[in-house]
Amino acid sequence: xxxxxxxxAEPDVADAAVRPEAITAAPAATTTTRARWRRPLAxxxxxxxxxxxxxxxxxxxxxAGALATHNPTRLDPGARLRPPSAQxxxxxxxxxxxVYSLVLYGSRVSLLVGGVTMLLTSAGGVVxxxxxxFYRRLDLLIMRVTDGLMAFPAILLAIAFMAARGPGVWxxxxxxxxxxxxxxxxxxxxTVLSVRxxxxxxxxRSLGRPDLGIACRHILPNCLAPLLxxxxxxxxxxxxxxxxxxxxxxxxxxxxxxxGNVISSGxxxxxxxxxxxxxxGLALTVAGLSLNLLGDGLRDVLDPRLRVRQ
Amino acid sequence: MTAYLLRRILAxxxxxxVVVTVVFLLVHLIPGDPAxxxxxxxxxxxxxxxxxxQFGLDRPIWEQLLNFYGRVLQGDLGHSYFLNRPVTxxxxxxxxxxxxxxxSALLVAIAIxxxxxxxxxxxxxxxxxxxxxxxxxxxxxxxGFWLSLNFVYFFAVKxxxxxxxxxxxxxxxxxxxxxxxxxxxxxxxxxxxxxIARIARSCMLxxxxxxxxxxxxxxxxREGVVIYLxxxxxxxxxxxxxxxxxxxxxxxxxxxxxxxxxxxxxGRLVISAxxxxxxxxxxxxxxxxxxxxxxxNLAVDxxxxxxxxxxxxx
Numbered sequence: 240x241x242x243x244x245x246x247x248a249e250p251d252v253a254d255a256a257v258r259p260e261a262i263t264a265a266p267a268a269t270t271t272t273r274a275r276w277r278r279p280l281a282x283x284x285x286x287x288x289x290x291x292x293x294x295x296x297x298x299x300x301x302x303a304g305a306l307a308t309h310n311p312t313r314l315d316p317g318a319r320l321r322p323p324s325a326q327x328x329x330x331x332x333x334x335x336x337x338v339y340s341l342v343l344y345g346s347r348v349s350l351l352v353g354g355v356t357m358l359l360t361s362a363g364g365v366v367x368x369x370x371x372x373f374y375r376r377l378d379l380l381i382m383r384v385t386d387g388l389m390a391f392p393a394i395l396l397a398i399a400f401m402a403a404r405g406p407g408v409w410x411x412x413x414x415x416x417x418x419x420x421x422x423x424x425x426x427x428x429x430t431v432l433s434v435r436x437x438x439x440x441x442x443x444r445s446l447g448r449p450d451l452g453i454a455c456r457h458i459l460p461n462c463l464a465p466l467l468x469x470x471x472x473x474x475x476x477x478x479x480x481x482x483x484x485x486x487x488x489x490x491x492x493x494x495x496x497x498x499g500n501v502i503s504s505g506x507x508x509x510x511x512x513x514x515x516x517x518x519x520g521l522a523l524t525v526a527g528l529s530l531n532l533l534g535d536g537l538r539d540v541l542d543p544r545l546r547v548r549q
Numbered sequence: 550m551t552a553y554l555l556r557r558i559l560a561x562x563x564x565x566x567v568v569v570t571v572v573f574l575l576v577h578l579i580p581g582d583p584a585x586x587x588x589x590x591x592x593x594x595x596x597x598x599x600x601x602x603q604f605g606l607d608r609p610i611w612e613q614l615l616n617f618y619g620r621v622l623q624g625d626l627g628h629s630y631f632l633n634r635p636v637t638x639x640x641x642x643x644x645x646x647x648x649x650x651x652x653s654a655l656l657v658a659i660a661i662x663x664x665x666x667x668x669x670x671x672x673x674x675x676x677x678x679x680x681x682x683x684x685x686x687x688x689x690x691x692x693g694f695w696l697s698l699n700f701v702y703f704f705a706v707k708x709x710x711x712x713x714x715x716x717x718x719x720x721x722x723x724x725x726x727x728x729x730x731x732x733x734x735x736x737x738x739x740x741x742x743x744x745i746a747r748i749a750r751s752c753m754l755x756x757x758x759x760x761x762x763x764x765x766x767x768x769x770x771r772e773g774v775v776i777y778l779x780x781x782x783x784x785x786x787x788x789x790x791x792x793x794x795x796x797x798x799x800x801x802x803x804x805x806x807x808x809x810x811x812x813x814x815x816g817r818l819v820i821s822a823x824x825x826x827x828x829x830x831x832x833x834x835x836x837x838x839x840x841x842x843x844x845x846n847l848a849v850d851x852x853x854x855x856x857x858x859x860x861x862x863x
Contacts (some may be wrong), residue, residue, distance in 0.1 A: 262602075387567020390846075391839045392801025396571075399835045402823040403578035479692055483805055486694055487820055506698055506809065513702045520695035527690040 251270050265436055279540045286540065289533030300346040307487050309337035311344045311496045320512040330514040332504050338491050338515055344496040349478045349526060352412055356477035357470045359416040360423045364469075365462065367420070370425025372435060378428070385421040393418045393476070394483055401489040408491050411484055415477045426469050430462045464541035475530035482523050498523050557850050564843055572836045573617045574742070576828050577610070587630070587826050626836065627829035631822070636833035639818065644837075646716050647814035650737065650806060651799045653730050657738025658745055663788065665742070666749025670784065671776045673754060681746065688743025693802055694841055697736040697809040704732060714811035733810045737802050741795045748791045752784040759783075786857050793849030797842045 280286050299306065308328070315335030323330045329338035371381040388396070400414035434440060435458060443453050484490030485499020486506075493500055498519040505516025579586045584600040592600075601607045604627075605616055620627070626636040665685065669678040705713035711732050717725035756762065757780050765775045804816030811817070815834050822830035 383563045384567055386564045387571060390564050390568050390843045391571070391835065392797060392842060394801040397571075398804065398819065398823070398830060399575055400578065402819075402828070402831050403575050404580065431789055471853060472780055482692060483694060487805065487808060489820070489823055502695055502698070509698055509702050510706050513699075516695065516698050520692060520698070523695065524687075524691050527692070528686070531686065531690055 249360075280536075283536040283540055285532045285536030287536075289529045289531070291534055292525060292529030293533060295305060296346060296494070296529060297350065299343055300350045303340075303347055305487065307337075307340035309340045311340040312494065320508060320515075322512070323514055329518040330512065332501065332512070332515045334504075338501065338518055341496045341501050342498070342519050345498040345501060345519060346522065346526075348408065348495060348497040349410065349481060350492055350524075352481040353474040353478040353530075354413045355412050355525075356419065357474045359412065360419045361466055361470050363416065363420045364423025364427050364436050365459070365466065367424035368462070369431055369458070371424065371428040372431025372458075373450060373454060381424070381428075382435075385424055388417070388421045388542040393479060395479055397484060398487065398489055401484060406490060406492045408495070411481055411490050414484075415480050418480075419473050419476060423469055423473065426465055427462050431458055431463055434458050434461045450452050464537075468538045468541060471530055471534035471537055472496045475527050475534065478526055478530070479523065482519075553854055556852060557847060557854075561843055561847055565840065567844065568839045569618060569621050569836065570614065572832050572839070573614055575835070576604075576606075576830055579828075582606075583828070587828055589826065597618035606697065608689045621836070624834040629827050631825045631827040631828045632830070637828050639830060640815065640833055642839055643813060643815050643818045645814075647803050647807070647816065649719060649726070649730060650733055650803050650812060650814060651796065653734035654738035654741070654799050654803070654806075655792070655796055657734050658799070659792060661739070661742035662745025663749050663785070666746040666751075666788075667753050667776075667781055667784065669746065670750035670753025670757070671780070673750075678750075682750070685743040685746045685750075688740055688746070691740070693729060693736055693740045694778075694805045694809055695804055696739060697733070700732045700736050701724070701809070702754075714809075716810075716812045716814075729810075733806045733812060737799060737806045737810075740802070741799060742796075745788065745791055745795060749784065749788050752787045753780060755782045756784045786853075788854055789856060790849055793845055793852075796845050796849075800838055 246267070308326075313336065315331070318327070318331050318335040319333055321327050321331040321335075327337050327339065329342060331337055332341070367381060371378045371385075385492055391399075396418050397411075397414040401410060401416060403416070404410040431454075440453060440457050448456075481490055481497065482499035482502065485497045487499075488503065488504045490499055491497050492534075493503075501519040502516045502523075505514075505519070508515055572776070576583050582601075584597045584604065584606055585592060586598055588596055605613050608616075624637060626640070628634070629636050629639055632639055665681045669681040669685075672678055699711050704711050713732075714731055715729050717729050719726040757776075762775060762780055765779045766772075770779075803814065806812070806821065807814045807816035808820060816837065819831055819834040822828075822834070
């Protein structure tokens, strides 16, 4: 992910000091900025398609209980490896579990892992990135640790962490947050480094504003757009990584319905029952597609300098 | 140039220091007593105590860390207590399949990604561009391990063209090695080809807007000559970096692919080591892979400096 900083969204403090009316104009300017984004966001095809698919995904997770036709954890040896039919829309797995219901319930795990990982990496990344960007002494130490953590292939570091901590949803979330946090921290740091030299931040500093105030009031708002774009992609990576960990047998415990676990059980019966791995894989692909489209669209609208040329 | 290379090589030291520290800390992330976790629930207190002494877990943590640095510097990655052998030896044995898989997948990724990106970038907005970029988007979204399973189903089970799983050394039976490697390499390389294609397209678009391209066109050169002789070579420069990143991602991806295709490489070794709680092997694989990742990035940076002289004068 390339780091980048959008144009400053804050009003110029130095200018405000000269023209007091500019201070009262600030909220109006923010509203205009929001309005300026809202229309392109609503018009962007990637954002529209991505958001629609994501809403479907979220609704499926929320209403999994109502939409599921069977109990996803109920074993039914008499109905094992049944192909897709009116009774079992996506067929059944080797234990006779309904794959359609497993896919629906599996979306809950994916959403939980993806969403919480995104929030944790964003929160941690902001704190670390701001600290690194603001305090040069801390920067050296933080950057060395970040470089070191980023030297590990992401999935292997997550596997290693899971090896130590053992299976479990929260361990997966923790592992993925540790893996992806350095990327967000780097992004925030680079934004801070570019924004902190701008005139209005220098002016705020010379007016005696405390560092925390400058960071929260003047620098953080500039980090939000890249953070949102990055967060969307991390959501997608986390969903995929959770499925990979489940597939390898080191993610959430095997009895928890998750897409990775179902694909893993489908691997053992791929010759007789391709549908067991097919449908959770499709769900994973669509979830990834929705978030990638949304991320691409958000990047195009919120951070035009990173836009993929048309 | 020498100063740049020296600076770049020296920058590896702090990174490797962090890598080794993280690998060391892995054992200390185990909930409770690492020695009890390694031995399982049936271990006697005497066995636990012996293991603690054997692994130095009874020493202060800073002393353990310094010992670990010392051992790693001497190439000693510990002893696998399940295989009852030095970890370094096990890693050497298992490295060949992983290296073969990674390089084959890299070839696939480059072979698909670079031409796709160049063609898409050379003719933006065309049907070819749209189809290729849609393919690239799907390539990014389709999970590689799931694609592997589908490949197994279609090409091995249904069509019986290729073996579903297995491995043969290139040195023992090259033809069999090639047949075994086709499906894993394609399924692992496909995802990364999408990344390369997207970057190559964007680089191509960037290059086509440069003044020297306008000059080439103004001279009356044919479009094919402009694109393939003038633009293509310059567009490839940033792609080299992406290929480096790709290589590093492929090392991680190989873990999963090896499980699907039953390839006896480092990935399968680390997963079986996790299940056996053979932590020295887990640490060894993670450390060696991260070191490879760092060295590949170093090599790419050096290569980049050779290709683009502007870098080394910065």
